[in-house]
Amino acid sequence: MPKRAQKHDSTKHAILDVAERMAREGGYHDVSFRRIADDVGIKSASVFHHFANKEQLGAAMARRYSDRFMETIGDPRDPGTTGEEKLARYIKAFSHALKVDRQMCLCGMLGAEIDSLPKDVANEARRFFNLNIDWLETALTRTGGKTGKKTDIHGKALLVMSALDGALIISRATGDTSHFDQVAEQVSRLV
Amino acid sequence: MPKRAQKHDSTKHAILDVAERMAREGGYHDVSFRRIADDVGIKSASVFHHFANKEQLGAAMARRYSDRFMETIGDPRDPGTTGEEKLARYIKAFSHALKVDRQMCLCGMLGAEIDSLPKDVANEARRFFNLNIDWLETALTRTGGKTGKKTDIHGKALLVMSALDGALIISRATGDTSHFDQVAEQVSRLV
DNA sequence: TGCAACCTACCTATCGTTAGGTAGTTGAAT
DNA sequence: ATTCAACTACCTAACGATAGGTAGGTTGCA
Numbered sequence: 001m002p003k004r005a006q007k008h009d010s011t012k013h014a015i016l017d018v019a020e021r022m023a024r025e026g027g028y029h030d031v032s033f034r035r036i037a038d039d040v041g042i043k044s045a046s047v048f049h050h051f052a053n054k055e056q057l058g059a060a061m062a063r064r065y066s067d068r069f070m071e072t073i074g075d076p077r078d079p080g081t082t083g084e085e086k087l088a089r090y091i092k093a094f095s096h097a098l099k100v101d102r103q104m105c106l107c108g109m110l111g112a113e114i115d116s117l118p119k120d121v122a123n124e125a126r127r128f129f130n131l132n133i134d135w136l137e138t139a140l141t142r143t144g145g146k147t148g149k150k151t152d153i154h155g156k157a158l159l160v161m162s163a164l165d166g167a168l169i170i171s172r173a174t175g176d177t178s179h180f181d182q183v184a185e186q187v188s189r190l191v
Numbered sequence: 192m193p194k195r196a197q198k199h200d201s202t203k204h205a206i207l208d209v210a211e212r213m214a215r216e217g218g219y220h221d222v223s224f225r226r227i228a229d230d231v232g233i234k235s236a237s238v239f240h241h242f243a244n245k246e247q248l249g250a251a252m253a254r255r256y257s258d259r260f261m262e263t264i265g266d267p268r269d270p271g272t273t274g275e276e277k278l279a280r281y282i283k284a285f286s287h288a289l290k291v292d293r294q295m296c297l298c299g300m301l302g303a304e305i306d307s308l309p310k311d312v313a314n315e316a317r318r319f320f321n322l323n324i325d326w327l328e329t330a331l332t333r334t335g336g337k338t339g340k341k342t343d344i345h346g347k348a349l350l351v352m353s354a355l356d357g358a359l360i361i362s363r364a365t366g367d368t369s370h371f372d373q374v375a376e377q378v379s380r381l382v
Numbered sequence: 383t384g385c386a387a388c389c390t391a392c393c394t395a396t397c398g399t400t401a402g403g404t405a406g407t408t409g410a411a412t
Numbered sequence: 413a414t415t416c417a418a419c420t421a422c423c424t425a426a427c428g429a430t431a432g433g434t435a436g437g438t439t440g441c442a
Contacts, residue, residue: 008420008421011421011422025304025306025307026218026220026304026306026307027217027218027220027221027303027304027307029217029218029220029221030218030220030304030307032396032397032398033397033398033399034396034397034398042421042422042423043422043423043424044397044398044399045399045400045401045422045423045424045425046421046422046423048398048399048400049420049421049422050421053398053399054398054399103306104303107364108303108357108360109303109304110364111360111361111363111364112218112295112299112300112303112360112363113216113217113218113221113300114363114364115216115217115294115363116216116217116218116221125364126364126365126366129361129364129365130365133365154373155373155374155376155377156377158358158361158370158373158374159354159373159374159377159378161357161361162353162354162355162356162357162358162360162361162374163350163353163354163357164353164357165353165356165357165360165361166299166352166353166354166355166356166357166358166360167349167353167357169299169302169303169353169356169357170302170320170349170352170353170356172302172303172305172306173298173301173302173305173316173317173320174317174320174321174324175317179349182345182346182349182350183346183349183350183353185346186346186347186350187350202387202388223430223431223432224431224432224433225430225431225432233387233388233389234388234389234390235432235433236388236389236390236391236433236434236435237387237388237389239432239433239434240386240387240388241387244432244433245431245432245433
């Protein structure tokens with residue numbers, strides 16, 4: 001099988017890192033090849049060696065973010081953890097964005113911009129939300145005694161995700177991280 | 192008293208209308224003087240006759256949006272309506288953005304971009320969120336029998352706003368307005 | 383006459399993108 | 413072991429388009 005060039009991959013990752021940071025701060029439209037190149041330490045034309053165009057770069061960036069996010073929150077069917085623990089882990093992922101990364105959730109940002117995104121980027125953003133809804137529905141379904149109706153579970157999944165994504169925006173806008181904590185506390189009691 | 196020039200005001204309003212639409216679709220960075228001018232039917236240089244620069248235009252746009260939003264949701268102290276009715280009216284304002292305007296909440300968008308906004312624009316976005324939190328706290332406090340602790344009210348206000356702002360993003364991203372409705376239904380039961 | 387509300391014409395900076403080139407590496411044939 | 417073609421990972425230089433912004437002129441109304 002192909003022995004991948006190491007240099008290629010490390011530069012590619014560096015490009016995605018910088019692009020993601022830019023998109024999580026200022027949105028897709030604020031991502032620029034020249035500023036990416038400056039940060040990585042190459043020329044802007046060289047970015048095209050790794051990504052065909054901005055749309056493909058954006059799509060790869062969103063896909064990588066989704067994959068990483070799903071890996072962070074783990075298996076929603078894991079019998080070793082309770083529904084409460086799974087939800088706590090989900091909340092922690094958003095909390096990490098706010099308090100460690102000090103940035104928006106990438107796909108929250110892309111979701112807000114959805115109407116103005118190139119097709120492939122928009123599709124990746126949509127995929128993120130659908131994956132999250134599925135994950136939450138699965139995690140919230142097998143919660144000990146409380147099983148609840150299917151529609152209830154679906155609604156709760158939507159509420160959890162909405163509240164956390166919104167709380168991220170509000171906390172960052174007001175500059176008060178305790179706003180997120182107060183929302184998270186109420187969300188965690190929904191199980 | 193100053194007899195305002197009508198032409199000035201109508202053009203100014205037209206500029207703000209177009210700028211707001213652009214910002215609610217693609218964010219602040221996607222707002223452009225040339226595209227505004229094209230839509231309004233003037234030249235881009237003429238926009239500077241009405242607004243000193245992009246930052247001032249952005250700030251005016253956000254301020255106008257906030258003022259209009261606060262007027263829409265009405266007086267949170269109005270003794271003629273119940274807490275439930277006030278909350279329903281608040282939810283309706285977000286629902287209107289989703290289903291009639293088919294756009295993001297302007298300040299939700301600006302909130303997501305907060306780190307990359309010019310100072311004056313960021314301040315207007317912050318102001319919107321603080322006004323909203325205050326409004327919700329007031330509206331939720333005087334709700335018939337249930338008064339609740341002050342910290343509970345504050346937390347509920349944050350949850351309502353977070354959930355609705357997040358639901359707006361998720362509904363638009365997934366293209367399913369029923370997602371918003373399901374969140375709204377749960378939020379309305381928080382009173 | 384004076385000012386508001388535009389205009390033309392232009393500036394510099396940056397955008398995504400392309401063409402074409404170069405240094406270094408690799409793998410296979412000579 | 414040497415040569416050579418192919419390939420990777422970059423580069424320089426530039427394209428046309430667009431960005432925010434400015435100087436100074438024109439027009440029409442009070």
